[in-house]
Amino acid sequence: MMKAIIFDFDGTLANTLPICFDAFQHVFKEFDNKDLTSEDIKEMFGPSETGIIRKNLSNPNKEEAIEYFYEKYSEVHKSLVEINPEILELLNSVKEADTKIGIFTGKAKRSLDISLQAVDMEGLFDVIITGDDVINPKPHPEGLLKALSLLEVKNSEAIFIGDSDADIAAGVKANVFTIGVQWLPEYQTSTFSIEPNLIITSVKEFKSAFKVGVL
Structure with missing residues (x-):
């Protein structure tokens, strides 16, 4: 797990x-x-x-x-941008399973704070690493490794989920399980140049995999 x-x-x-x-x-x-x-x-x-x-x-x-x-x-x-009940339910179900959740984003803290408040996600995450917290942005794994360190979690015990090539590259370089997602109306990458461990196209698909212990 x-x-x-x-x-x-x-x-x-x-x-x-x-x-x-x-x-x-x-x-x-x-x-x-x-x-x-x-x-x-x-x-x-x-x-x-x-x-x-x-x-x-x-x-x-x-x-x-x-x-x-x-x-x-x-x-x-x-x-x-509308609040997405399906994503909120996913985050809460992961937390209820005693799995830590975090964010590693290239966004600045200021814009992330605006968005977290607007989409009802304030206070949900155990760790947040923004573009302001790193010297080397994605695809460098610096931010992801920093998040794992703060969570005190090994690479082999973590998943990184993103919608861009830079996300997948950072995950691969950090040696974590990577998931490329295409489950929102707008996402960055339609075809990943670096193959993630898994590609998921709906929140429902992710929740099913998580529930049965595939992830």
Whole structure:
């Protein structure tokens, strides 16, 4: 039996990719006069939102752009992202089975806190590692290894669940069981270039596997 399950956030626990895309599109249009597609923005993923802006924005007013990002992110959250009862039930059922749960995300703590409150997930997790907590973002395993250390769980006793190639690469490098999920309306990777141990396309499928002890 696994002792801990660590989850990515965007596209894995909440359908927040649309608000990430929307907020970044507003920032780059406002400050660089650039029209970016969702795919353009996906190419930048890895660092936290603040890291993405500092690295990719040409305009020197980067701190102002970061504040504008959070303004837009908060503004559209309720209209674009609904609370997902199925995901909440999954998290609570895992906790009830005495399995520790955590988050390892590239998001900054500020945007994650906004989202956790909006989707009713505050206080659920035993450990949270954000993009602010690491030097090396995904696909580096630094954050995942940090989470396992804080949970006092061995690699062989943990699962990492994510929706992107970077998630799976981090999980493989950390030597944990990896699950690629495609169970929300928006997710990052339709075909994983690094094969996860398991691909799951519905929350129901995961719950069934967890219940019978496959995971």
